[in-house]
Amino acid sequence: MIMKKDYIFEDARIRVMETGLLTKADFEQLLAEPSYAAALNFLKDKGWGGPDAPKNAEALLQAEEKATWDLMEELLPQSPLLNTLRLSRDYQNLKAAVKQIYTDSALDAERLFVEGGTIPSAKIRRALEEQDPEQLPEEMAEAAAQATEVLARTGDGQLCDIILDRAALKALLKAGKEAEDPVLNEYAQVTAVSADIRCALRAARSGRDGETIKEMLVEVPGLDLADLTEAALNGRQAVSDYLALTPYASLAPALSQSMSAFECACDNLLIERIRPQLYESEKPGPLVAYVIARENEIKCVRLLLSGKLNGLPENVLRESLRNSYV
Amino acid sequence: MGNLLSLALTTGAPAAAEAAPALLNDQLGIVYALLGVALATLLAGIGSAIGVGMGGRAAAGVLTEKPELFAKVLILQLLPGTQGIYGLLVAFVALGKIGVLGGEAPDARTGLLYLAACLPIAFVGLLSAIHQGKTSVASIGLLAKNPKTFGKAMLLPAMVETYAILALLVSILTVSNL
Known part of the structure; x- marks a missing residue:
């Protein structure tokens, strides 16, 4: 009898790993650290980089990325x-x-x-x-x-x-x-929406015509490429107004604000959409969501560390702070 | 069949025809009763095996990262195991009354009653153990996130047990009073 894989072991292990993700309070504390070195020490105290944590921030972040993918390889060997x-x-x-x-x-x-x-x-x-x-x-x-x-x-x-x-x-x-789990479809759609909007605005700014811009975009459910192109030719606010009429309306205020706020809102939207996976079991969704959450967390930490290294003030860094998955 | 054949050979076909229903009646009684015993043991046992297996896989996942939770997750894993024991209990009581471990073989009607009496724990045992296993898996996840919630985590799958106990009561009271 062929038994369908139920992911019970994998999900239970991920439930434990989720307790190691940075919370909103952790991000606030990281943000409040007085210097780059102090922020790095805070991460090391949280167990980042393991017992032999690299001194270099980029090496530390790469070690964390590798640890995430190594865990996935261990849980799902050679799985597509x-x-x-x-x-x-x-x-x-x-x-x-x-x-x-x-x-x-x-x-x-x-x-x-x-x-x-x-x-x-x-x-x-x-x-x-x-x-x-x-x-x-x-x-x-x-x-x-x-x-x-x-x-x-x-x-x-x-x-x-x-x-x-x-x-x-x-x-x-x-x-x-075509993916086995719908979380991957959510990931693909939010990523494509974010890329389409950034691409349309960038192309419009560089003076490309409507037809060329439309050809550069990809079809995403919920976005009309002709309307998006037309809006892009009229500037960021017009795209924001158009976005307010689509299923991605929650991204519109951030786009009005700035491109970095928009990118942050896209990451937050993805985290909101995957958050129900915290309560799922017997499905691959929690594993996929964990990887997305971990990559999002590392991206956010990289931005904060880079800001600290360059001496950016706390209020500027706060703009790039993403929502935590846990 | 052997009894009917020898009766037919020694007394002639008409007598055998008269005796056949009575013999069949006696033999079918034990068949029905044993079918009930088998169902109670099999279905409740299968349910428990599935439930405990699910709990075990979740427990192994948690123990890979937090071995100190062994005692707590073991209790949660074992909760769906009770239905199998209930099925076995009903089966033992029935076996003690139908001429296998004691008592005497039932007629066909009584045998059918034994079969009917065993069905509640057989089916409720099967389904409740599987669902209790799923609830145990969720509770093990809860415990993994916060070991202080052990009391609450244990209560949730224990609620599913209520219905297995109700089925056990019906089955055991019926089997005992037949």
Whole structure:
């Protein structure tokens, strides 16, 4: 008899791990730390980086990211469940490989590529070097060919980025839709909405026409690309007014305020949407939500530490403070 | 069948035809009663095995990170195990009355009554143990987050037990008074 996987063991272990996530009070305390060194010590006291915590903040954050993914690998060995969350790294590596080959750069691979994607970065580079698209998934190979051709023809790196970013979002939405757990679909949609709006505004600011802007965006349920493009051409406030009429209305006030407030609101929206997973059991949702929460937490800590290092005042740093999952 | 055949050979077919319903009646009684005993043991036992198994997997997940919670999660894991014991209890009482461990073999009507008497603990035992297992899993999650909530965490799956106890009472009172 084939038993359906019930994730009881995995969810119970994640319930314990959730107790180690930073709470709102922890973030407030981190924010109130008088210096960068004090903030780093606060994190170490919380167990970040383990017993041999690295002295460097970036190394500490990378160690935490690695610990999260190592835990997932231990709980779900070779499972495709979390591939949706890894996709962005694949496209980041693809972008680096396309540009490295075009510029014939001899930069160290470690500096260009990130690990933890679904495809090893060396394989992506080899596929492009050998011009063998069959080594890559179909959508990725198509995007790589288009980006390479545009880069060779125009030398426009920004256009190359746009093609690959769009392909990455399309792949993310497709993976989210087909994913085993609906949390991944939520993640894909919120990520795509945030990217679409940022892309539309950036393109409008750089003087691109409506048709080009529309082509740069990806279809997301709840957003009308023609309306969004039209609003983008009329500025940030017009996009905010349009957003207020969509299912993403909660993001509109933040967009009126500033782009960084909007990015923060997108992260908070995602956290709100995954929060019900705190009370789920026997499903993969709590595992997915934990990874998203952990990445969000690390991103927030990185912003705070960078602000502390650069001596930014507390009220400025507070703007980038994200909601805690727990 | 062997008895009926030898009766037919020694006394002739008409006598065998008269004796057949009575013999069948006697034998069917024990079959029905044993079917009830089997269902009480099997279904309640299967339910408990599933429930305790679920609790065990959740307990293992918590103990990987917090081994100090062993005693508390063990209690929560074991809660769905009682339905199997209730099924066994009803089965023992029935076996003691139907000529297996004591008493005498029932006729077909009484056998059917034994079967009916065993059904409450069989089915309620099966379903309540599975649901108690699910509640235990949730309670183990609660305990993982806050070990001080042990009392509350234990009460939640214990509530499901109420219905297994009601079914046990009905089954055991009926079996005892047949």
